[in-house]
Amino acid sequence: MGQAEVAITEDDAMRDKERRIEMLEKHIEKAEKGAEYSIVRFDLLVISLSTGALLLSINYAKDLTGYSHVGYLKFSWLMLGICIIGNLTSQVTGYYTNLKDISVTKNMVRQKRGKAFKGNQERLKRMCKLYSKTTLILNLVSLMTFAIGLIALGIYFKTNT
Numbered sequence: 122m123g124q125a126e127v128a129i130t131e132d133d134a135m136r137d138k139e140r141r142i143e144m145l146e147k148h149i150e151k152a153e154k155g156a157e158y159s160i161v162r163f164d165l166l167v168i169s170l171s172t173g174a175l176l177l178s179i180n181y182a183k184d185l186t187g188y189s190h191v192g193y194l195k196f197s198w199l200m201l202g203i204c205i206i207g208n209l210t211s212q213v214t215g216y217y218t219n220l221k222d223i224s225v226t227k228n229m230v231r232q233k234r235g236k237a238f239k240g241n242q243e244r245l246k247r248m249c250k251l252y253s254k255t256t257l258i259l260n261l262v263s264l265m266t267f268a269i270g271l272i273a274l275g276i277y278f279k280t281n282t
Contacts, residue, residue: 138233145230149223156219159212166212170205177201177274193277200270204263211259214252221249 177198225245228238 142230142233145226145233149226149230152219152222152226156216156223159216159219162212166205166208170201170208173201190277190280193273193280197270197273197277200266200273204266204270207259207263207266211256211263214256214259218249218252218256221245221252225249 224240225242228240228242228245231238
């Protein structure tokens, strides 16, 4: 192999390395935007779900006498309350997932540049996966309790109209 071929190979390797670093840095930007989105969405979620629960409480809690199957209404409130708590908690775990993902990716960039990791990379990856799975589970719980709450509310309305 001639010197020109070696130089081209080294240049190609250097460009490939820089391209990978650039991709990782873009990933960090996206993850940072995801973390910011989680916080913004958290506020919107609190306002909209709290308002809905408040309206239901005002309309149906003031005069529950004379209505049948009030247990369905109370059960729907319980399910919607669990939905709100699960969803709000998932916003927090989603935020921490993004933070850990940013740390993992920044370490990958550091490694590509020949620098040492900050912190324990394997532990950061495990934490990222744990937060991600927790977020998924909480989102599923929120979805299921929301659906169950709506069904219970529908049964209450159906039996009282």
